[in-house]
Amino acid sequence: MEVEEIKVPLRDVRKTIKEFYEEDKWHFITVNAVDLGGKVELKWFFSPYGEKERFRVVVSEASYDEEIPTITYLIPSAWISEWELADLFGLNVEGAKTGLFLEPDSPKAPLRRG
Amino acid sequence: MGNRITVPFGSQHVALPEPIKFVFQTENERITSVEVDVGYVHRGIEKACQTKFKYTQVGYVVARVCGLCSISHTLAYVTAVERLMEVEVPKRALYLRLIVGELDRVHSHLLAMGHTAEVAGYENLFMQTFRYRETVMELLELLTGNRVQYDYACIGGVNRDVTPEVAKTLKERMKELKEKCLWIKDVFENDLTLKYRWKGVGIVTKEMAKEFNVVGPPARAAGLETDCRAEFNYLPFDEVGYKMVVRKGGDIYDRNLVRAYEVLNSIEMVENALDSLPQGEIKVPVKGLPDGESFVRVEAPRGELFYYVKGSKKLVLDRVRIRVPTFANIPVMKELFIGMDYSDVPATVISFDPCLSCTAR
Numbered sequence: 001m002e003v004e005e006i007k008v009p010l011r012d013v014r015k016t017i018k019e020f021y022e023e024d025k026w027h028f029i030t031v032n033a034v035d036l037g038g039k040v041e042l043k044w045f046f047s048p049y050g051e052k053e054r055f056r057v058v059v060s061e062a063s064y065d066e067e068i069p070t071i072t073y074l075i076p077s078a079w080i081s082e083w084e085l086a087d088l089f090g091l092n093v094e095g096a097k098t099g100l101f102l103e104p105d106s107p108k109a110p111l112r113r114g
Numbered sequence: 115m116g117n118r119i120t121v122p123f124g125s126q127h128v129a130l131p132e133p134i135k136f137v138f139q140t141e142n143e144r145i146t147s148v149e150v151d152v153g154y155v156h157r158g159i160e161k162a163c164q165t166k167f168k169y170t171q172v173g174y175v176v177a178r179v180c181g182l183c184s185i186s187h188t189l190a191y192v193t194a195v196e197r198l199m200e201v202e203v204p205k206r207a208l209y210l211r212l213i214v215g216e217l218d219r220v221h222s223h224l225l226a227m228g229h230t231a232e233v234a235g236y237e238n239l240f241m242q243t244f245r246y247r248e249t250v251m252e253l254l255e256l257l258t259g260n261r262v263q264y265d266y267a268c269i270g271g272v273n274r275d276v277t278p279e280v281a282k283t284l285k286e287r288m289k290e291l292k293e294k295c296l297w298i299k300d301v302f303e304n305d306l307t308l309k310y311r312w313k314g315v316g317i318v319t320k321e322m323a324k325e326f327n328v329v330g331p332p333a334r335a336a337g338l339e340t341d342c343r344a345e346f347n348y349l350p351f352d353e354v355g356y357k358m359v360v361r362k363g364g365d366i367y368d369r370n371l372v373r374a375y376e377v378l379n380s381i382e383m384v385e386n387a388l389d390s391l392p393q394g395e396i397k398v399p400v401k402g403l404p405d406g407e408s409f410v411r412v413e414a415p416r417g418e419l420f421y422y423v424k425g426s427k428k429l430v431l432d433r434v435r436i437r438v439p440t441f442a443n444i445p446v447m448k449e450l451f452i453g454m455d456y457s458d459v460p461a462t463v464i465s466f467d468p469c470l471s472c473t474a475r
Contacts, residue, residue, distance in 0.1 A: 001197075023324040023325050024324060027327055027340065028327045029327075029411070029418070029420050029437065029442075030420060030435075030437040030442075032422050032433075032435045032437075034424055034432065034433045035433075043422075045409070045420070045422075047345065047411065049338075049339065049340055049345075050339060050340075050344075050345070051345065052344070052345055052346065052347060053345070053346055053347055055409075075327065076325060076326060076445065076449075077325070077326040077327045077442070077445035077446065079445060080441060080442075080444055080445055081437075084441075087153075088160075099151075099153070100150075100151065100152060100153055101152065101153040101156050102153055102156060103153065103156075106156070110158060110161050111160060111161060111164075113164075113432075
């Protein structure tokens with residue numbers, strides 16, 4: 001498996017994705033968060049169409065309160081992954097609404113550890 | 115100005131097998147905007163996997179994410195952990211996983227096709243499709259011991275071998291199943307009424323499929339050549355005659371035909387796998403604790419299933435992330451409804467074969 005990780009500061013995430021993402025070539029899989037305690041590690045996963053086991057992963061970190069830039073300007077379908085981050089991790093994702101996955105009386109940010 | 119009406123579709127609706135809610139704003143029955151709610155069956159499975167269960171148990175927990183593609187969830191999880199722990203799975207186990215995985219695809223596709231026929235008002239075809247699906251359920255029970263929650267794959271291999279008697283019965287009944295599925299394919303392909311109802315309805319173009327990162331049969335029906343069976347090496351599909359089914363129409367008709375042809379290819383793969391089933395062990399012992407991260411893409415019946423697993427030498431994993439195919443296809447569905455007649459909504463929704471127990475988890 002070939003994995004190319006690109007680590008960037010949060011403010012550069014959109015710019016980095018914009019530099020390589022072409023919808024004819026790249027398939028956006030999802031954005032994933034892992035709680036590190038007080039902050040999260042974020043990974044945006046991409047895979048090129050027609051190639052076997054190749055991934056490009058954009059990696060960044062964000063504190064719980066920091067605003068995470070949306071990539072829906074580049075990839076319109078990313079809103080659902082971003083709204084999930086807002087619901088399940090309680091993250092402040094630019095433009096994301098809460099309540100898509102959790103009901104109003106659900107525990108807040110259930111995927112944060114501790 | 116037209117007649118503006120707000121139409122709620124779901125969470126409980128006669129066309130929906132599972133709860134999802136769309137709120138449509140319509141003008142003269144044409145949809146002008148839509149809101150979606152998918153969280154009715156959120157069960158906190160990811161949370162449970164990273165707090166309550168040992169990594170050896172998680173494969174059985176994630177099988178409960180979905181009753182229709184439980185083997186895909188288990189397969190994705192065990193493959194991720196096996197790669198993380200560098201476990202070499204016996205070839206026989208890989209073949210057995212492939213057989214169960216493809217039989218699962220057959221029954222899931224038949225279910226989707228049956229539901230679409232039902233929504234089109236073709237009750238008889240719905241019943242016939244489900245009747246033939248029953249044969250697959252019986253074969254899965256014979257092979258795994260269960261009709262739905264198979265718990266078949268485990269870290270290091272599979273939990274149950276196939277005996278020569280079972281293999282013989284499977285081969286015989288696969289012939290019978292192939293005949294039935296050929297008939298089903300012919301009806302879905304050539305029935306005039308179905309063509310009138312489905313052709314040109316709910317079209318996802320190839321451009322839309324790329325723009326919205328569509329996965330699974332809806333992507334392939336739109337002409338986008340993407341299938342994790344070709345793009346990720348998790349089972350020996352190349353050795354048993356895998357063929358990617360791609361069409362160009364992108365409408366309900368083509369989404370069903372992709373499924374119909376995939377059913378036939380899956381049957382062929384199962385027959386080939388049974389004929390060339392390697393001898394040897396079905397499971398290897400697994401020692402140690404997962405350390406690091408791993409991610410995999412698996413082709414579930416509805417499309418790309420992505421699993422991310424992270425461990426730190428503990429019995430309980432730090433993170434289990436599940437990105438299911440319906441989750442990936444919700445954005446294009448939402449886009450597709452704008453400008454559509456409300457009367458085409460039920461058939462369009464069902465033609466995506468949405469799985470909400472997967473999406474909400």
